[in-house]
Amino acid sequence: MLTKKDIDQIAAELGFSAAYCIAPSETDAVSEGIRTMILLTRNYMPGNGLVDAFYPCSNAAYHAASHMIRILKERCGAHAERLGAVKVKSVCSRIPAFGQGKNTLNYLPGTGSRFCAEMIGITEEIYGEEGECFPPKLLPCDSCSRCRTACPTGAITEHGFIKERCIRFHMLSGKPMPEEYRELIGTLPGVHAILGCEVCQRACPANSENGLSSEEEAPYKLGDYLVMSDDTLAGFAERYGRNYANRNRILAQAALAAGNSGDPSLIPLLERLLDSSSETVAEHARWAIGRLKQE
Numbered sequence: 001m002l003t004k005k006d007i008d009q010i011a012a013e014l015g016f017s018a019a020y021c022i023a024p025s026e027t028d029a030v031s032e033g034i035r036t037m038i039l040l041t042r043n044y045m046p047g048n049g050l051v052d053a054f055y056p057c058s059n060a061a062y063h064a065a066s067h068m069i070r071i072l073k074e075r076c077g078a079h080a081e082r083l084g085a086v087k088v089k090s091v092c093s094r095i096p097a098f099g100q101g102k103n104t105l106n107y108l109p110g111t112g113s114r115f116c117a118e119m120i121g122i123t124e125e126i127y128g129e130e131g132e133c134f135p136p137k138l139l140p141c142d143s144c145s146r147c148r149t150a151c152p153t154g155a156i157t158e159h160g161f162i163k164e165r166c167i168r169f170h171m172l173s174g175k176p177m178p179e180e181y182r183e184l185i186g187t188l189p190g191v192h193a194i195l196g197c198e199v200c201q202r203a204c205p206a207n208s209e210n211g212l213s214s215e216e217e218a219p220y221k222l223g224d225y226l227v228m229s230d231d232t233l234a235g236f237a238e239r240y241g242r243n244y245a246n247r248n249r250i251l252a253q254a255a256l257a258a259g260n261s262g263d264p265s266l267i268p269l270l271e272r273l274l275d276s277s278s279e280t281v282a283e284h285a286r287w288a289i290g291r292l293k294q295e
C-alpha cells in the first residue's frame with residue numbers, strides 16, 4: 001500500500017522540494033475515483049537572465065511530474081494522473097503551510113514565493129496524516145506593503161491585485177504592451193526582458209532568505225531572440241516549455257528589449273520585423289526603432 005513516505009521519497013528522487021497530500025473537494029476538477037491530490041513543489045533560485053528562473057524550473061517540474069506518474073504506476077501499482085485542470089491557488093489555500101501575498105502569489109515558510117507547483121491525482125487515500133506538522137504561515141502581509149511600493153506599474157493596490165496592470169500578464173497576452181510600460185522591459189532589475197517580472201518578489205521579506213543567485217546561465221542573447229530561428233525556438237521550448245515557445249510573443253518582447261538597449265546596431269534586425277504578420281511584433285519593432293533613433 002502506498003504511503004506518504006513513499007510519495008515523499010519518489011518526489012525527492014525527482015527533484016521536488018516537498019509533497020502535500022489532500023483530499024479533492026467537490027469543486028476540484030478531478031476524474032472520478034481520484035481520492036488524493038498530491039501537490040508537488042520545486043524551489044528555485046532567482047537569476048538575472050532574459051527569462052525569469054521560474055520558467056526553466058516550471059518546465060523541469062512538469063517533466064518530473066510525468067516521470068512520477070510513471071513511477072507510481074510501475075513501482076507502486078497506483079493509478080496516477082496529472083491534474084492539469086485543478087487550480088493550484090485554490091488547493092494551496094486549503095493547505096495550512098501556504099500563505100498568499102498581496103501580489104496573489106503563494107508563499108511557503110522558509111522558501112518564499114520562488115517555487116513551481118505540479119498536481120497529480122491518485123486513487124489511494126493517503127492524506128490526513130500531516131495536518132499537525134505544518135509550521136505556521138510566515139507572511140507579514142498585514143503590516144507590510146513593500147510589494148505594492150515596489151511594483152512599477154501599480155498592479156498591487158490597497159484594494160487588491162489588478163491583473164491588467166501586471167507586466168507578466170502583458171508579456172503573455174500576445175497583444176501590444178501598453179506604451180507606458182515599455183521602457184521598463186529590460187531596464188528595471190527584476191523585469192526579465194523576454195519573460196517574467198519578479199520585482200514584487202524581490203521586495204518581499206519572505207523571500208529575503210533566498211538571496212540572489214549568481215548569474216543565470218543564458219543560452220540565448222538578445223540578437224538570437226530578434227532572429228528567432230527554428231533552432232532557437234526549439235531550444236527555447238526544450239528549456240522553458242512548449243507553452244511559452246511562441247515565436248511572435250518572443251519576437252515582440254525582444255523588440256521592446258532592443259528598443260531599451262541603447263544599441264543602434266540592432267536596428268537592422270528590428271527593421272526585418274516591421275513587415276511581421278503579427279501586429280504586436282511590428283508595433284513593438286516600430287517603437288523600438290523610434291526609441292533607438294532618438295538616442
Ligand code: SF4
Nearest residue numbers: 151166167197199200
Ligand atoms: S509581477 Fe511585476 S508588474 Fe506584476 S505585480 Fe509583480 S512587480 Fe508588479
Ligand code: SF4
Nearest residue numbers: 101102141144147204
Ligand atoms: S512584500 Fe509584504 S505585503 Fe507583499 S507579499 Fe510580501 S509580505 Fe506580503
